[in-house]
Amino acid sequence: xxxxxxxxxxxxxxxxxxxxxxxxxxxxxxxxxxxxxxxxxxxxxxxxxxxxxxxxxxxxxxxxxxxxxxxxxxxxxxxxxxxxxxxxxxxxxxxxxxxxxxxxxxxxxxxxxxxxxxxxxxxxxxxxxxxxxxxxxxxxxxxxxxxxxxxxxxxxxxxxxxxxxxxxxxxxxxxxxxxxxxxxxxxxxxx
Ligand code: ZN
Numbered sequence: 001x002x003x004x005x006x007x008x009x010x011x012x013x014x015x016x017x018x019x020x021x022x023x024x025x026x027x028x029x030x031x032x033x034x035x036x037x038x039x040x041x042x043x044x045x046x047x048x049x050x051x052x053x054x055x056x057x058x059x060x061x062x063x064x065x066x067x068x069x070x071x072x073x074x075x076x077x078x079x080x081x082x083x084x085x086x087x088x089x090x091x092x093x094x095x096x097x098x099x100x101x102x103x104x105x106x107x108x109x110x111x112x113x114x115x116x117x118x119x120x121x122x123x124x125x126x127x128x129x130x131x132x133x134x135x136x137x138x139x140x141x142x143x144x145x146x147x148x149x150x151x152x153x154x155x156x157x158x159x160x161x162x163x164x165x166x167x168x169x170x171x172x173x174x175x176x177x178x179x180x181x182x183x184x185x186x187x188x189x190x191x
């Protein structure tokens with residue numbers, strides 16, 4: 001397995017609509033394994049393929065809490081087939097927007113159809129954190145970031161901060177720092 005570099009916003013590769021996976025083969029399974037390893041190392045609770053520069057419709061999620069055994073889940077070509085009217089507000093973070101958080105409102109419950117890593121058709125009914133995480137990661141497949149759900153003012157503030165911190169990083173490299181969490185809602189971890 002290998003750790004993959006995670007793309008940080010603003011980057012055009014995060015705004016692309018990803019293509020469906022046409023064949024679930026060894027390359028796809030290896031990529032999913034690498035994505036799980038990368039997500040765990042970040043650490044984060046979710047990672048979508050476009051975040052590692054692969055414009056493919058697939059994502060990984062692990063919402064196991066600290067101290068619990070890891071529970072990675074892999075989703076290929078996921079589609080929301082039903083969403084609850086009831087909404088839920090959650091403070092989200094993202095591995096591609098390190099150390100940035102904002103409250104986003106989404107359906108509290110969703111039903112998602114997808115392929116597993118053997119290519120078998122599956123369906124999952126998710127609620128709470130898993131539902132939020134699935135919707136956040138699926139947004140990445142359509143080039144949408146959690147900041148696209150908040151006001152333009154707030155979004156631009158966050159993106160400007162990121163540009164500034166990326167610039168600082170490239171100016172003075174080698175500052176040992178703990179990897180920021182992402183792709184997980186703050187309360188738990190970023191996604
Ligand atoms: Zn994200």
